Amino acid sequence: MATAVERGSTAGTEQRAPARKENRFTFAGRMMAPALIVLALLSIFPFIYIVLMSLSRVGLIGGIDLHWAGLDNWSRLFSDESVGAAWVRSIVYFVLTVGLEMVLGIGIALLVHSLVWGKNLVLSLVLMPMFMAPAIVGLLGRFLTDSTYGLYAWVLRETGLYTGDILGSTTSAFIAVTLMDVWEWTPLIALIVLAGLSSLPKPVIEASRVDGATYWQRLRHIVLPMIAGVVIVALLVRSMDAIRYFDIIYNTTNGGPADATKIVPIRLYETAFRFFDLGYAAAIGLSMLAVSILLANLFMRTLRKRGLAK
Amino acid sequence: MAGAGGAALWLGGCGSSNSAKPVAGDEWKQFGGTTLNFISENTAPTSAIAANLKPFTELTGIEIKIVQLELAALVQKVALDFASGVGSYQIVYADPYQVLAPYHEALVDLNEMMQDPELPKLDDVGDFIPTQLDAAGRFVDKDKLYALPYDAPTMIWQYRKDLFEKHGDRIKQDLGFDPTPSDSSTWEQFYKTSKWFKDNAKDDVSYGHGHQAKQHDSLMNDFSNVLWAYGGDYFEDGDTVGRLGSSDPGEPILDSDEAIEAADFYRRLVSIAHPGSLGWDWDGLGAAFSAGQMAMAVNWHEFAAGNEESKVKGKVGYARLPRGPKRSANMYGGTGLGINATASERDQKAAYLFLNWATSKKTQLANLESDVGGGTPTRDSVYKLPEVEKAKEPPSKMPNILTADAVFEAWKPENIGLRPKIAAWNECDTAIFTQLSKMLAGQQGAEQCMSNTKDGFMQAIDNAAALRSA
Numbered sequence: 001m002a003t004a005v006e007r008g009s010t011a012g013t014e015q016r017a018p019a020r021k022e023n024r025f026t027f028a029g030r031m032m033a034p035a036l037i038v039l040a041l042l043s044i045f046p047f048i049y050i051v052l053m054s055l056s057r058v059g060l061i062g063g064i065d066l067h068w069a070g071l072d073n074w075s076r077l078f079s080d081e082s083v084g085a086a087w088v089r090s091i092v093y094f095v096l097t098v099g100l101e102m103v104l105g106i107g108i109a110l111l112v113h114s115l116v117w118g119k120n121l122v123l124s125l126v127l128m129p130m131f132m133a134p135a136i137v138g139l140l141g142r143f144l145t146d147s148t149y150g151l152y153a154w155v156l157r158e159t160g161l162y163t164g165d166i167l168g169s170t171t172s173a174f175i176a177v178t179l180m181d182v183w184e185w186t187p188l189i190a191l192i193v194l195a196g197l198s199s200l201p202k203p204v205i206e207a208s209r210v211d212g213a214t215y216w217q218r219l220r221h222i223v224l225p226m227i228a229g230v231v232i233v234a235l236l237v238r239s240m241d242a243i244r245y246f247d248i249i250y251n252t253t254n255g256g257p258a259d260a261t262k263i264v265p266i267r268l269y270e271t272a273f274r275f276f277d278l279g280y281a282a283a284i285g286l287s288m289l290a291v292s293i294l295l296a297n298l299f300m301r302t303l304r305k306r307g308l309a310k
Numbered sequence: 311m312a313g314a315g316g317a318a319l320w321l322g323g324c325g326s327s328n329s330a331k332p333v334a335g336d337e338w339k340q341f342g343g344t345t346l347n348f349i350s351e352n353t354a355p356t357s358a359i360a361a362n363l364k365p366f367t368e369l370t371g372i373e374i375k376i377v378q379l380e381l382a383a384l385v386q387k388v389a390l391d392f393a394s395g396v397g398s399y400q401i402v403y404a405d406p407y408q409v410l411a412p413y414h415e416a417l418v419d420l421n422e423m424m425q426d427p428e429l430p431k432l433d434d435v436g437d438f439i440p441t442q443l444d445a446a447g448r449f450v451d452k453d454k455l456y457a458l459p460y461d462a463p464t465m466i467w468q469y470r471k472d473l474f475e476k477h478g479d480r481i482k483q484d485l486g487f488d489p490t491p492s493d494s495s496t497w498e499q500f501y502k503t504s505k506w507f508k509d510n511a512k513d514d515v516s517y518g519h520g521h522q523a524k525q526h527d528s529l530m531n532d533f534s535n536v537l538w539a540y541g542g543d544y545f546e547d548g549d550t551v552g553r554l555g556s557s558d559p560g561e562p563i564l565d566s567d568e569a570i571e572a573a574d575f576y577r578r579l580v581s582i583a584h585p586g587s588l589g590w591d592w593d594g595l596g597a598a599f600s601a602g603q604m605a606m607a608v609n610w611h612e613f614a615a616g617n618e619e620s621k622v623k624g625k626v627g628y629a630r631l632p633r634g635p636k637r638s639a640n641m642y643g644g645t646g647l648g649i650n651a652t653a654s655e656r657d658q659k660a661a662y663l664f665l666n667w668a669t670s671k672k673t674q675l676a677n678l679e680s681d682v683g684g685g686t687p688t689r690d691s692v693y694k695l696p697e698v699e700k701a702k703e704p705p706s707k708m709p710n711i712l713t714a715d716a717v718f719e720a721w722k723p724e725n726i727g728l729r730p731k732i733a734a735w736n737e738c739d740t741a742i743f744t745q746l747s748k749m750l751a752g753q754q755g756a757e758q759c760m761s762n763t764k765d766g767f768m769q770a771i772d773n774a775a776a777l778r779s780a
Contacts, residue, residue, distance in 0.1 A: 057776060057777055057779070058777075059777070059778075060389060060390075060392060060393040060413075061392055061393065061413060061415055061416050063393060063394070063395045064393050067779075146586075146589075146594065146597075147584075147585065147586030147589060147590075147598070148586060148594065148597050148598040148601050148603060149597070149601070163585065164585045165585050165586045165587070165588050165589040165590075166589070167524075167589040168523075168524070168585065168586060168587070168588030168589030168590075169588065169751065170751050173589075253524075253525070253589075254524075254525065254526060255525060256524060256525020256526065256744075256747050257524070257525050257588055257589070257747045257750070257751055258525065258744075258747045258748040258750070258751035258753055259525070259744055259747070259748065260751075270740065273382075273386045273389075274382065274385075274386075274736050274737075274740065275736055275737045275740075275770075275773070276389055276412075276736075276777070277737075277773060277777060
């Protein structure tokens, strides 16, 4: 209805008053203006401000004060070894968490989908972790792995599998925070993939059964290709989230031990809110934004190639 | 009138020479109806005050809203509040290193308030323990006072008296010295005693000692005790940079032979400690010690309150830290209360009433007696009160006072450990605890660790200077 009114209005204006053709603030523009203003306030203005901050030294006392610093923060960013190391850890962390979540999520979705009864109950239980705030998952993880009273620490110690402090050594701490993230977000992948599985055309599956295809053949040649689009969407959603992973590490290791879990968001937080070097933090934040955009474009291109996005 | 009477009664109880006179008029009531926000770390005295604000509200008519946070979150909120210029938190828990040093310009010089005839007189300022008044209240300029000492956590030696009594003779026989903490105890003896417990007393305790060696502020605190004991320091003029602070501390001396020796000894010490040490900050260490997992720990003295509510109740002894080749050094972690200079003048004056009250002798005594607090008084006279003297022996209603003899030893100028009070401290702190964590993880040796730490300090000081010039 709104579209009809809009079209009619525009057409009428063109016919009656060609001289006013250049007025672009049309009815549609007026309707969109509030949303555009809100968008500008929430996204565009802060973005421009952060770009300006990244080109400045930011004074704090008595009000934020920007002093032009040119490309100082950016040149520091590209020569800062600790930020470079944080990026390497972020990439390893990203590949591990998202990879494990995709494999486990698809596996769990296939299992739940194959259930004949109790599907809703199992699904509810499977989804529970993702309803917890990441900060709570971090605190819970810290509690469970604490060497004094943590259940997991006790089980590992009593079984002789691991006697050290889980969050106290570099490898085990990295594995622990990775697994905490996998525990929380695998259900999201399972949920999205399950939605894809539910929409598969039953006749195609039945026909493959009649033709004698085994379960693995059906999975490999029919199910996975048909849900590939959904899987890529799940991958996109998780990737965008994983790249700014913060809460769990902040609440467990805070980047330690020996910087083993200091990924870029932790380094960014430290620069902004511990050192209050907001100009440099802005440069780090913008580099994270650039990587996020690159990743999103990569996934979108894949979706377009498959004809799943316009 | 009732209010004035109440005020007179309250201050009369404080008993210092400056406040012996009854307060005239209603100077305590002049800001009645004001609401102030007090932002504090979640420490014992603030918990005690939060649980019993009624006396202050009755005295002044001022409402206090308290926000208690972890220190890192507090620093963040305070810095952003200073930046906003709004002064949302009028009363600030001004950590000397993370708030006072970088943001002293945003705090009120309390001398102006103390000289204001319209404001009630402060209890005797000379009653504050002198090193604490400088360390927690001043920055560079001795004529300015930005905060009043509010709490005084200090790192001391906490040990299981029962285990030392049980095994003391055998340890003496095996190791050739009396392990009981004394003035002559050394860090080397601490190491040997810890190893002895680990190897020979498994039935009583799993480990000899533990550390707060997480990659965190706690690791810097823990290591600094050893650094100073071995004759190392952060800067050439370490005493002044620690006590009064400096805006130009000079070149760090963390790559000195003494500092490297200290780092190497610390690495050895952690290697025989409870394996949980690498993941603990002070809370984790305190929980493990009070759970009976080790015979000794070096921790903040306010953890005595937790010890006396745990399975080690009545079994813990407290002493000044061991000596190194140079001295005994005990990290001081006290903080003062300051007033936000970006708040309105009326709020600043109302906040001063709260500072006056919260740091008074009577309030510090009430905090000590509080069920939810514990308190770590900063006034000398509080420790001399008969009821406080009596509480030095267990069972005590004031568990933190069980540590009084140890902390008074620790606070002597020759024993106190004061980290650098410089604007770049947050970044320097991160540099040292990160490098130490790498050393403890076996990624680098002591020499490399201290050399990298020095580089990190220099970079941090340069960064802070650039920011301050902005």
